[in-house]
Amino acid sequence: MRDIGLDVHRDFCEVAIWEDGELRSAGRIETTPERLELFAQSLGRSDRVALEVTGNAWEIARILEPHVAQVLVVSPSDTGIRQARAKTDRLDARALARLLAAGSLDGLWLPDEQTGALRRRLGRRAQLVRARTRAKNEVHGALVRRLIAKPRVADLFGQAGRQWLEGLELPEEERETVASALRQVDFLEAEIAEVEALIAHQALESEEARRLMTVPGVNVITAASFLAAIGDIRRFQSPRKLVGYLGLDPKVRQSGPGPATHGRISKQGSAPARYALVEASWSVVRQPGPMHAFYERIRSRRRHQVAIVATARKLAVLFWHLLTKAEDYAYAQPSLTRKKLRRLELLAGARRGEVRPGIWSANKAIRQAERELAEQAERAYQRTVADWQAKKGASATPGRASSRPLGGKQRGKASVPHPAL
DSSP states (O other): OOEEEEEEOSSEEEEEEEETTEEEEEEEEEOSHHHHHHHHHTSOTTOEEEEEOOTTHHHHHHHHGGGSSEEEEEOGGGTOGGGOSSOOHHHHHHHHHHHHHTTOOOOOOOOOHHHHHHHHHHHHHHHHHHHHHHHHHHHHHHHHHTTOOOOSSSOTTSHHHHHHHHTSOOOHHHHHHHHHHHHHHHHHHHHHHHHHHHHHHHHHTOHHHHHHTTSTTOOHHHHHHHHHHHOOGGGOSSHHHHHHHHTOSEEEEOOTTSOOEEEEEOOOSOHHHHHHHHHHHHHHTTSSSHHHHHHHHHHHHSOHHHHHHHHHHHHHHHHHHHHHHTOOOTTOOHHHHHHHHHHHHHHTTOOGGGOOTTSSSOOHHHHHHHHHHHHHHHHHHHHHHHHHHHHHHHTSOTTOOTTSOOOGGGTTTSOOOOOOO
């Protein structure tokens, strides 16, 4: 068995081989499908290969995987190569081979074809949205330069806003800037609509995406971003592992006999999925239910931003339970879920004339009953927390009441607020 390290570049890969306790360099190969296939055929079935994740690493891994025992695609932050005193392509490949032989490398999960396609579509949508934001900022910049106040319209780039822009008296160069930016906005919105239609079509075929959308406040982009980041939920044995993978777990510092301290979230893992969960939390906490009660409980003793991030973490835990148990959200509001799914169908290209009755104009009595049930669940959650806090306070060590905030390194650990009822 040989352990092979590949230092991957756009045009070539530097190769190093560890065999029988000896490390040697094996030159370079071109990163073309033909050359990589020939290289793969020269490897043995018991060989292992390690390479750092780059733009073309996944395709190289797919070419090599059928010919060897294992292909490990590793994160550069886990190898320590970046901090090396001497860093060259040859030394990097040798370091990878040495670490692989020592068993010191953990491979990243290789996404399947559908998950990879969803990731690329979401990434393309994010780039288009950023480009649209830059174009819109060009218009706002032109208004600021000419000391023009904001208009009293809801959307500057809607029909009323564009009519207002046309009536402005601007110098020729500023008029050209505004006209060019508006053309870019129109083009980018059309492109965003195209890629969102593809994402919606893929989400409609995914039972997991539809299940996540039963949570009030969770839309198709949030569900798709979460599923694209995690892939197969069975990879995570517990919600704690999922939270750590998404970077929503707090940093821990502990040294010597003192207690551990917890800081900000680690922000490791998928940034788009973490961002989508935080954005969804802003909508989730506006709906009555246990999630709203949880947010209010955290906000009462911390601050709003901390409570939103804590809600995002709770949302990730909720998603883990929904997917592993194959159950819809217990406190879903059926009329809202039907509306979201119908909007998803329209976004994917369904005909508007096929709207079923009761989708858009749900009966007011039904909507009120759903909200009352959600409020009832919220009150039940508050009572459960209050009972738990009372029980915990009664069993606290004398002189260390759990309802009294502690200072120093203990702050934030044993502090339990009074129930907000």
